[in-house]
Amino acid sequence: MSNLLDKASIVTTPTAYDNGKILSVKPTDGIGDFDFTRNSSATRVNSQGLIEDVQILSSNLVTNGDFNNGSTGWTLSSAWSIGTNKAIFSDTIGGDIRTSSNVFTANKKYQIKLTVADLTSGTAFFALGAGTASNLVTYANYANGEHTFNVTAPNSLELRIYSTTSSGSSYSITNISILEITDDTNLPRIDYTGGTGHWLFEPQSTNLIPYSENFSQSNWIKQAAVILTPNQPSPDGGNNAYKVQGTIGSSYVLDGGFGAITPQSRSIYMRAETNGVIYSLGDGQSKQINVTTEWQRFEFQEISNSFYAVDFRGSGVTLNNVYIWGAQLEQNSYATSYIPTNGSTVTRLQDAAFGAGSSDLINSTEGVLYAEIAALADDLTNKQISLNNGTTDDRIQLYYSASSNQISVFYKSQSGATAFILNHTLSDITQFNKVAFKWKQNDFALWSNGVEVATQTSGVTSSADTLTKLDFQQFNGSADFFGKTKCLAVFKEALTDAELTCLTTI
Numbered sequence: 001m002s003n004l005l006d007k008a009s010i011v012t013t014p015t016a017y018d019n020g021k022i023l024s025v026k027p028t029d030g031i032g033d034f035d036f037t038r039n040s041s042a043t044r045v046n047s048q049g050l051i052e053d054v055q056i057l058s059s060n061l062v063t064n065g066d067f068n069n070g071s072t073g074w075t076l077s078s079a080w081s082i083g084t085n086k087a088i089f090s091d092t093i094g095g096d097i098r099t100s101s102n103v104f105t106a107n108k109k110y111q112i113k114l115t116v117a118d119l120t121s122g123t124a125f126f127a128l129g130a131g132t133a134s135n136l137v138t139y140a141n142y143a144n145g146e147h148t149f150n151v152t153a154p155n156s157l158e159l160r161i162y163s164t165t166s167s168g169s170s171y172s173i174t175n176i177s178i179l180e181i182t183d184d185t186n187l188p189r190i191d192y193t194g195g196t197g198h199w200l201f202e203p204q205s206t207n208l209i210p211y212s213e214n215f216s217q218s219n220w221i222k223q224a225a226v227i228l229t230p231n232q233p234s235p236d237g238g239n240n241a242y243k244v245q246g247t248i249g250s251s252y253v254l255d256g257g258f259g260a261i262t263p264q265s266r267s268i269y270m271r272a273e274t275n276g277v278i279y280s281l282g283d284g285q286s287k288q289i290n291v292t293t294e295w296q297r298f299e300f301q302e303i304s305n306s307f308y309a310v311d312f313r314g315s316g317v318t319l320n321n322v323y324i325w326g327a328q329l330e331q332n333s334y335a336t337s338y339i340p341t342n343g344s345t346v347t348r349l350q351d352a353a354f355g356a357g358s359s360d361l362i363n364s365t366e367g368v369l370y371a372e373i374a375a376l377a378d379d380l381t382n383k384q385i386s387l388n389n390g391t392t393d394d395r396i397q398l399y400y401s402a403s404s405n406q407i408s409v410f411y412k413s414q415s416g417a418t419a420f421i422l423n424h425t426l427s428d429i430t431q432f433n434k435v436a437f438k439w440k441q442n443d444f445a446l447w448s449n450g451v452e453v454a455t456q457t458s459g460v461t462s463s464a465d466t467l468t469k470l471d472f473q474q475f476n477g478s479a480d481f482f483g484k485t486k487c488l489a490v491f492k493e494a495l496t497d498a499e500l501t502c503l504t505t506i
Helices: 002-006 497-504
Strands: 010-012 034-037 043-045 051-053 074-076 080-083 086-089 095-099 109-117 124-128 137-142 145-152 160-164 171-181 198-201 205-207 221-223 227-232 241-245 252-255 265-271 276-279 288-291 296-300 307-311 321-330 346-348 352-354 367-375 383-388 395-400 406-413 418-425 433-439 444-448 451-456 469-471 483-491
Touching: 002 497, 074 080, 080 095, 086 095, 109 227, 137 145, 145 227, 198 352, 205 321, 252 321, 265 288, 265 307, 276 307, 307 321, 352 469, 367 383, 367 395, 367 497, 383 483, 395 433, 406 433, 406 444, 418 444, 418 451, 433 497, 444 497, 451 497
Parallel strands: none
Antiparallel strands: 010 483, 034 352, 043 051, 074 095, 080 086, 086 171, 095 160, 109 145, 109 171, 124 137, 124 160, 198 483, 205 346, 221 252, 227 241, 241 321, 252 307, 265 296, 265 321, 276 288, 367 433, 367 483, 383 395, 383 469, 395 406, 406 418, 433 444, 444 451
């Protein structure tokens, strides 16, 4: 198949992108690149299987942030000491601990995370920065638990934690990380859910759970002797999951702070120390799930006024403890990628990719449009990829249609007054399928997974240089393709049956 793709004029695979661009494999002069918009941050599953925001640009800039190597990388005042995997503050006068070298660059944005622990009374009262008017973060109070905040560096400086406890108590900190964040909100996502990279295009969605990771907040109601243990390893590579312990038959954790919305999709990440059965995400005992020792995202589409993150009630429950992270409630018929929240609802805007190609790269009189794609859901909505010129006159639309598990092609040639639709029912459009449409005068065919599935043996093609662009949407900017894409290619010649068999065989 690689030799066949050498014959293509446009080839797009999940390999490279820039802010506002999906970069094509060929041609390399930019004409085959897609414009891309989303105008919001968004998460993906990276190649290591971790959930990350695509705006995060760096690894941890802090050396020895877990203090596993003692004070290496840190300078301590007399108020601080090093314990086992933590720095300890125990002086009511105040003092600071700082990185031994600069970690911030002026005017860049950063995400800071750290964990406060061992605070027995009062709050940890400290500022991040230089301890002067150039503080990155103003003085604030912090309780036990993991804390995350975003800052803009006023100048290049070290991380300095200047602290005092007005109540006279002491505390410790650990798990300190600093990651650089870009302002770019139009970064496409190469997602590795399932293990293989693909472009991920999703509709707009809002996480209606105000605290998606902090289950100690009051919106999460803990019933019947529930014990929460924070700062557990989480699917994003941090330590912000919670261990939930309870009593089989009576304990549960829920958020009931929203009314009935339709449709509803609920999801949460969960794992256990030993495999077992609990209930979750339902109306209090309606959904039994099997939890394993590996992190897994559980998804349900169910209408309820309450979000049960964990429910140890009901017959058949075998677990009385489980780890949870990343709760999400959407007014959507299926779950989309994780949208983190920390005190309010958060909206991720939709992905859109369009504007690749030119009349030099697209042959209007004959050719092939090929795609290896999967839908996000069989939700009976049109999801289109098209060759067009921005008008209704001449266009090729390859799309998942409003019929269940159906792939379709709409072809229209204004010059020859040709218009027809070819349809084929796939076994599952949410799995990757290889599809191709061939056009040539009196010879049109739809291919799927190695088989010619529909044909049209009469019709005139468009005039030369009529089709000018390739979009992940309809010609007028509607019916965006929401799904996953491993490859999209355009050929300037009608391939033979043998070539199409090879190109589309799974």
